[in-house]
Amino acid sequence: MSVLIFIDHSEGHVKKTSLEALSYGAKIAEQLGTTAEGILLGTLSQDFDLTALGKYGVKKIYQASQESLNHLDAQLFAKIVSEAVGSTGATVVIFSNNLSGKAVAPRVAARLKAGLVAGAVALPDTTSNGFVVKKNVFSGKAYANIGLSSPIKIISLNSNSYPVKAGEGSAEIVSLSVPADAPKVKVVSTTQASGQVPLTEAELVVSGGRGLKGPENWGMIEELAKLLGAATACSRPVADAHWRPHNEHVGQTGIAIAPNLYIAIGISGAIQHLAGVNRSKVIVVINKDPEAPFFKAADYGIVGDAFEVVPKMIEAVKKLKG
Amino acid sequence: MKILVCISKTPDTTAKIAFTQNNTKFAAEGVQWIINPYDEWYALVRAIELKEKDPSTVLHLITVAAADTEPIIRKALALGGDEAIRVNADSHDSFYIASQIAEVARQGAYDLIFTGKETIDYNGSSIGGMVAELLDLPYISLATKFDLNGTVATVVREIEGGEETDEVSLPVVVSCQKGVAEQRIPNMKGIMGARTKPLKAVEPAAVEPLTSVVSFELPPAKAGVKLVPADNPAELIRLLHEEAKAF
Numbered sequence A: 001m002s003v004l005i006f007i008d009h010s011e012g013h014v015k016k017t018s019l020e021a022l023s024y025g026a027k028i029a030e031q032l033g034t035t036a037e038g039i040l041l042g043t044l045s046q047d048f049d050l051t052a053l054g055k056y057g058v059k060k061i062y063q064a065s066q067e068s069l070n071h072l073d074a075q076l077f078a079k080i081v082s083e084a085v086g087s088t089g090a091t092v093v094i095f096s097n098n099l100s101g102k103a104v105a106p107r108v109a110a111r112l113k114a115g116l117v118a119g120a121v122a123l124p125d126t127t128s129n130g131f132v133v134k135k136n137v138f139s140g141k142a143y144a145n146i147g148l149s150s151p152i153k154i155i156s157l158n159s160n161s162y163p164v165k166a167g168e169g170s171a172e173i174v175s176l177s178v179p180a181d182a183p184k185v186k187v188v189s190t191t192q193a194s195g196q197v198p199l200t201e202a203e204l205v206v207s208g209g210r211g212l213k214g215p216e217n218w219g220m221i222e223e224l225a226k227l228l229g230a231a232t233a234c235s236r237p238v239a240d241a242h243w244r245p246h247n248e249h250v251g252q253t254g255i256a257i258a259p260n261l262y263i264a265i266g267i268s269g270a271i272q273h274l275a276g277v278n279r280s281k282v283i284v285v286i287n288k289d290p291e292a293p294f295f296k297a298a299d300y301g302i303v304g305d306a307f308e309v310v311p312k313m314i315e316a317v318k319k320l321k322g
Numbered sequence B: 001m002k003i004l005v006c007i008s009k010t011p012d013t014t015a016k017i018a019f020t021q022n023n024t025k026f027a028a029e030g031v032q033w034i035i036n037p038y039d040e041w042y043a044l045v046r047a048i049e050l051k052e053k054d055p056s057t058v059l060h061l062i063t064v065a066a067a068d069t070e071p072i073i074r075k076a077l078a079l080g081g082d083e084a085i086r087v088n089a090d091s092h093d094s095f096y097i098a099s100q101i102a103e104v105a106r107q108g109a110y111d112l113i114f115t116g117k118e119t120i121d122y123n124g125s126s127i128g129g130m131v132a133e134l135l136d137l138p139y140i141s142l143a144t145k146f147d148l149n150g151t152v153a154t155v156v157r158e159i160e161g162g163e164e165t166d167e168v169s170l171p172v173v174v175s176c177q178k179g180v181a182e183q184r185i186p187n188m189k190g191i192m193g194a195r196t197k198p199l200k201a202v203e204p205a206a207v208e209p210l211t212s213v214v215s216f217e218l219p220p221a222k223a224g225v226k227l228v229p230a231d232n233p234a235e236l237i238r239l240l241h242e243e244a245k246a247f
Helices: A016-032 A050-056 A074-088 A099-112 A219-228 A236-240 A271-277 A306-321 B037-053 B067-079 B094-108 B127-135 B188-194 B233-243
Strands: A002-007 A035-041 A058-064 A092-096 A115-120 A132-137 A142-148 A153-157 A172-175 A185-192 A204-208 A231-234 A261-265 A282-287 A300-303 B002-006 B009-011 B033-035 B058-064 B083-087 B112-116 B139-149 B152-159 B162-169 B172-176 B199-202 B211-217
Touching (some): A002 A016, A016 A058, A035 A074, A074 B139, A219 A231, B002 B037, B067 B199, B083 B094, B094 B127, B127 B139, B127 B172, B139 B162, B152 B172
Parallel strands (some): A002 A035, B002 B058, B002 B112
Antiparallel strands (some): A185 B162, B152 B162
16 A cells, blocks of 8 residues: 655656646655655656655656656556556555546556546545545636545546645656557657646746737737746637747636746637636736626726736836846 | 547537536536537547548447437438447446446457547546557557557657657557547538438446446636726736736
């Protein structure tokens, strides 16, 4: 009986969502009176000290350090993780509910006949001998408390739902042997914006809509985002018009995010857009139309012209940051 | 070539979300039901396009749901597809649902199984991966483009902050999202034709569900928007920093 946490990485570094998953898994282990361990498939950059992840509460990290595993193959990954669950005797497995987690966790669940809660937002309730996990449902409009009845339980944790908690400690690295299965999926090419905070992991997001009138006006959005250390996003019409790349599109048909701060500029707030951002902790709306539906979902707002308001916001942030 | 498209019934995007029976059941009264948008707009439409390109393609739809789903299935058949299979069960456990789909898929020997990226009600994004594992097939999650050349599929899928192009031999399971296809509106010929298409109900295989909904909760209501005058954005920044502690 232990808690096994899947550690996701890209560009040689462990992702922030995995630090959340480690902190979350360690807390569950504490709740259950057991230990937390990690599993990492692939290699990290030379300067990344894997043992230091012990400070998030894991005692051991199982690593399969083949470079070929730096490309996620869901079928092979599921097999490796499932075998590790068997050999370590883990009864709870934690993934991040990100793109990697969505590819691998369901496969592991089916392979182990383990109940899966995808999109958890809180620690499980393990009192009264049950195991109940709260998750988002109805595209952020409600929560469901899901009871798991299987001996092995799998949880995919939503990003920005559990704080990273660092303490003291060092993890022992245990080498993991992997099956020599040839991947059935051949990766032909990848394109990835490097060095940027992925939108799903960003704590602060500045987003622009049709109200900005054209791609040439995104300079102020980017400047405000840069000053705040925020990622940039956009609404569907903006992505459809190719003013901004599709991977910035948040909303029902784009990606769903839950940052600490979401600043929507020139976005009216259609229900499909809200479905992708309504889990944000603080929502700020800048719109010249006082009737924009977004104001109903906002915490703070300014009814005004973005072209006048945003430059003043930039000045204020500059002043604040000195 | 045989394609199976998994579809699900969901409340309309704009439906009011409320619960009854001591917050254990979704209040379905008066709710408009639709085909889960990702299943319809992307998975089903792309499958129809593949069939239009190669008319010998057999296209089946599957849903795991009670009999009251049939109007939704007919709506899907109005867009396209040869027949639909309804596994007669009502469950929200993804393992249970995936096991039922895998059972039908195994018997039907499909080359291609499509799902939407997730349902807009339970947001699990799990069925495709589970079906693939149960059938020991590769799974491409969150595809934004799908092309077929003989029995080799070229699929573009979303990865963190970018995309990846994959090649995979059929059979394969793919979950579809925006980019794979464009939404279609059924025409009158399709609607009339759908009435006579076979809609088979089959009984579920014996599978133990692994999860259950204990209760639902609505998020606490927002306090309401605090408006700052347009001539004083500095005050907004101050509030975000000092009051909301958002950065």
